[in-house]
Amino acid sequence: MSHTVPTANYLILAAVLFCMGMLGVLLRRNALVVFMCIELMLNAANLTFLAFARERGDSIGHLSAFFIIAVAAAEAAVGLAIVIAVFRSRGTVNIEEIQSMKH
């Protein structure tokens, strides 16, 4: 293929995704959105693995992506359950209101 996209572009995209995810975690107030932003960060890492694996042509990076997706799914299940528990006890998922323990 003559029109392959250079690896650097993938990496930059991944970095941008990662930073967007991170900013989302830091700034968004809705717990579910924060949660999605974390998934975004994980997928940025995934994309980085895949980009490097494609450049080097080895299988480790590809395999890693599968494992990460599986783990992220497990994490999502528990995470959503916790968010539901929070919603049940407080009736909201706004992070600003989940601050009863401090100092």
Place this chain on the structure above:
Amino acid sequence: MEKLQLFFQTSPVDPTAAGQALWLIIALPLLGALVTGVFGKIIGRQNTHLVAVGAVGGSFLLSLLVFWAINDFRSAAGSPFGPIAYAVGADFGTWFSAGAFKVTFGLTADHLSGSMLLVITGVGFLIHLYSTGYMSHDAGYWRFFSYLNLFIAAMLTLVLADSLPLLFVGWEGVGLCSYLLIGFWYDDAQKAFAGRKAFITNRIGDFGFLIAAFLTVLVVESIVQLPVTSLSRAGADGAMVASRYAQGVNAKGALSMPVLEETARILPNLLTQDIATGPLTGVGYGTALTIILVLFLLGAAGKSAQIPLYVWLPDAMAGPTPVSALIHAATMVTSGVYLFCRLSYLVVLSPTAMAVIALIGASTALVAALIAFTQTGIKKVLAYSTVSQLGFMFLGIGVGAFWAAFLHVVTHAFFKACLFLGAGSVMHGNGDEEDITRLGGVRKEMPVTWATFLIATLAITGIVPLSGFFSKDAILHAAHVNGIAGFEWAGHAAYWLGVVTAAGTSFYMMRLYFLTFEGPRAKDAKVPHAHESSPVMTGPLVVLAVLSVVALVHGLPIMHVQRGGVTATQALMENFLDPVFRTTHDLVAQKQFLVLPKEEHGLLGAYVQAWLIAVVAGALAYWVYRRYLPVVKKLPAALEPLRKLSFNKFYVDELYTALLVRPLTFVARAAHRLVDAVLIDGVMVRGTAWVTKQTGAVLRYLQTGDAQMYAAVMAVALAGGLVWALLRVMP
């Protein structure tokens, strides 16, 4: 006679076995503390008494056996530098090791620690017995006996330890128990404060102890690194000394007593050299030794209530009276003296340290005696008298009369315990009245207490045939005739301070006695008639009174020894402790830092002089308090400011407050203004702690509870770290 000697020199148990069993002496009271502390409430008062008294009693019997064993001619404790005669001991393996530094679990009983064993468990047993009566109405009895047993265990660890770290465990243990027992009635704020004061003062001392121990390790490690050629000691060549020393440090650890003793034997030829390796590089060995000893003195001053750290002991009388008798008179406060007797071989290598110790001791003795003149609390007078007597002991250490100082430890333990218990008995029978101006005439109503108190008073004032005379006079005699090389003036000054203090002792003790027991009963007495205490309380009094008479045997110059062809006369205690101080004597002979008198002085003149001082001062007290004051009612106006000065303890507490506590408080309060006004109590003593705490209190408000803020902090920290790392590599 020879048969009798043989009997006492053949112990019924094998000395080696006695050494192996030393841990039992500590374990018994420890077990007692555990049982009374955990189950005391369940098993009831009687059983608690039984366990506590039984544990100490058992420990006493074991101590007797051990004492017998160390007198055995076969006894010898193992050490990497050859067996130690007249000692038993065992090494129970490595306690811990960190890098090259190692501490073993070694216990040793020699003639010094053996005598201490008997004093601690013997007096401890009597005081436990007394306490069963004294604390018979207190609800916290099980706590009390648990602490008391724990104290005995800690004190025994202190004296049996054959390394400084293990000794420090006991040192801290007795401090902890003392703190717990002073504040025993913690619901009284003032008493709790007294506990805190003792705690903090002792921490300052402990700091000195720890730094000294740390420096000692550095010195020992630098000696290990020295080339063979620069090592030598009497009786061995360099290579042998070096290899044995390295082995010893390896086997027993740098802070074990055998290694320290060997260090003292090596040091004389190194004193003028500089340390070549380690952090102390460039410091002379002599200077390092002096610094170490002065720091140990700071530690001992904290524990044994010497200037400048003596202020806690009088306040410590807030605890129950048996505690004052056991911990703050007979045993714990003498541990500083014990420490210096243990390290006597190091002390005699530094004339500067000797002079400092002698002067600190003598001035403490005098200052405390002067304060005792005007105190009105019966226990306060005794407390200052304890400080004063401890000063005498340090004076003895400073002028190289280690045996005399130790003899004073022993005799003081007997008569001061007797005095304190007597005071407790007086208070017990007079509705807890402490003020001696509101007592009087107790003599008839409490005959046993009176008789024993009188005997102990005569003993402490130094009336001739009683034990206190011999020990105190031995110290003063040594101060008179021994010279500290280069510091002869210090020896003289200490001697004269000591003589004045001896007169003072007689005066304030007789004052205490006359005001309490003689004369008519005070008009404002709490109870019209005192009642004598129960036999369980007077019994120990009688035993202690007998002991404070009988202990005179130790001071009699009845032993004749051959020294270089000359027959010398020694006191019994001096002769008995000779194996302990053998290295010390050798070093004194080698370095001549302590100039001993060439010929024996006649003792008779000194005896008469001391006796006269005691009698005249006592008679003066009689005249003032029984003849003059009852008639005149008031001191002459010229003396009033002096009385006030003494009564207010020379304003030392106020001085410390003004110089140390106030500035700290000021700093704390300045910071306090910046923050919310939350905490003001407890600031007086802990200025710095308070500032630290406030810093924490500010920091905690960064903890907002907002998860995103937490994540932001992490992200910022990460970004900062990355930028820093990248700046390092990219120019």
Place this chain on the structure above:
Amino acid sequence: MNIPHLTFQDLLPVAPAGVLVVGAIVLLLSEVFLSTAQRTYQAVIGTLTALLAGAVAMNNAFEPARAALQGYVVLDPFSQWMTVLVCLGTALASLLSAGFLNHRNAERGEFYALILFSAAGMSLLAMSAEFITLFINLEVLSISTYALTAFLRRGPRPAEAGFKYFILGAFSASLLLYGAALLYGATGSTRFLDVGLALPQAFAQQPGLVYAGFGLVLAGFAFKVAAVPFHMWTPDVYEGAPTPVTALMSAGVKAAAVVALVRTFLFLVKGLSPEVPFIAFSALALLSMVGGNLLALPQRNVKRMLAYSSIAHAGYLLLGVAALFAPATAKGSDAVGLFTATPLLGSMPNVAASVYKGLLFYLLGYTVTALGAFGTIAALERREDETRSNTWDLERFAGLAQRKPGWAAAMAAFMLSLGGVPPTVGFLGKLYLFGAAVDAGLLGLAVAGVLASVAGVYVYLRVVVYMYMRPAPADAPAPFRHWTTEVALIASAVAVVALGVLPGPVTEWFSRAGMVFGS
């Protein structure tokens, strides 16, 4: 592609985790098939499983260090001893949970199964020698603890704690993962052995990439270890989680994370200029020691105070780690500073062995002490006060010595051990760690640590003072009685004192040669 040929020898290192997982499955099944009202047997199964796994790990701990499963995990005494510690902590935690959950009518097999899963995750995390393995095991451990934290769903606090822990944990895990991806890109491998080999060249070519990867991975670990400034979740999560879970988190998770951190960075520092990792660890250690102790000072809430204290203890552990990464060459007469290594004797002795011994002994001491301390707190909690604000106030401990002398004595032992007062295990642990740090020449840092811990002693002694010197309030709760709680507390108290007096045999085990694979 070749099919991996597995032998029994290869499976040896993961055997303890296998035992734990089997036990967890048994517990899950028991919840389905045996539904009795009395469920203490589940705690017993959990404890026995943990002890069995511990015994297997202890057997492994005497094997020579080697790589296993094609270099994805390693079998070395360091990780196996850590597994023993984790199993010990797990056993104690399940015993503590029995009474705690019973009191709240919340005894369920899932709880113990989750504890065992998380212990399996800890054990595997400590032996991981490859980034994806590391990530998976980290998540096994984390997901179980998220669920455990929020296990008592009724109260608002557990849910909030679980939520915070989850959000921040996932956040830090993705940092770690992204770092791993960058390092993979720089070196072309995820196996630590190969990464270590390729790093010097990669560093020469792309220092920025390597540093970014290094920093991100370090941040992920620092979160799990709870080092300042990655610590802020700790007090909130520790406070909200059920107390036995807090105990397990403070001891087990931290132990596993420290061991994994040491293992990972032993390989990752190759090729970097030695000062950077050293200063990074020193700074984390300093901030944690000082920050943890300072923050603990104003706390009246004992559970929160212990959370801050666990941060300080993470700092002491990181001090040991910093000693491990101290630059080997001393610059002669360097001035003593906070971030400089000035060996006392001019040349640095081999500190690695004493650091490993110190770390393991410290973790052992911290495990038994923290389990005991949190266990005592758990026993004083009342179900009714789940929503009150003063549940763990110091006042709860007032006069405990009169009401329950045995409990007070045990708690006093734990507090003294946390404060590092002899003759407890905490003192010796500190002594070993600080000793190793001084051997490595970290004088300034060690002194700062000692000063910080002196400030900390006040915090612990205050609890003792309340127990022994304050009268009990009228409405003081009596600790609930459950034999499992008592067994666990007695075992911890005895261990705290016994190990403090006789550390000999244990330190003998911990100071074996070849402790860590690849060091």
